[in-house]
Amino acid sequence: MTAGAAALSLVHAPGAAADAHTSAVAPTTMSTSAPAFTPPAGQGTTDQAPEAGDSAAAGSGDTGSAAAAADTAEAPAAKPAAAAADTAEAPAAKPAAAAADTAEAPAAKPAAAAADTAAQAPQKKSAPADKGRGAQYNADGTLVTIDRKEQPKPKPASDEQIDQWINEALDVMKAHGIPGSYDGIKSNLMRESSGDPHTINMWDSNAHKNIPSKGLLQVIDPTFEQYHVDGTSKDVYDPVANIAAACNYAADRYGSMDNVNSAY
Known part of the structure; x- marks a missing residue:
């Protein structure tokens, strides 16, 4: 799930905890990489349309x-x-x-x-769209990984936005019997992403496995898919959906997000 735990790789951007819970990722049938494409020989990963086919000319005729x-x-x-x-x-x-x-x-x-x-x-342009801040993908759909020092700095949302997202997530969680408190969510959220909903970890072990941790609570795609809460967006970068799925995972793994105080 995060960079630092298994199923839910919840890793903050710069300064986010990483690589502690990769082995706990729950099984899923979701594919995390785009369809494979082999570029033409000598062209690298740059997409290029194939050259025009045979252009036969008629004979001179005598x-x-x-x-x-x-x-x-x-x-x-x-x-x-x-x-x-x-x-x-x-x-x-x-x-x-x-x-x-x-x-x-x-x-x-x-x-x-x-x-x-x-x-x-x-049809040859296979690089997927991703809302992650600074994320780039190879032509075969795999994430372009970077050194930790090159990780883009987060751009935190306002306190008002973060408060709104947490409260909306708490309403959803209450309706589904998922435990968690405002303080427990916010402390983990600020540690993992600094409050930037578009943070994506591009350097840790999960990134190298092409399942980077994403969003406010740094959830990897397989964990988000498994612990997604009905009634929320299917977009892992959606703040409310990200919080709800992360808290659902934490409840299953640790009893509550309130019991999480470090990378998980």
């Missing part, structure tokens, strides 16, 4: 000349004028048609190939 030669061979004396006429027409008419075919091919086929390429290109 069948008219062969027909004129046959007419000329049949009547050496009686039809020299007609043969000459046929011979004169063939190079002009038939090659012209062949030239027309040749001119059309390069324009038509590359255009179709370009259309196919344009249609396929958006």
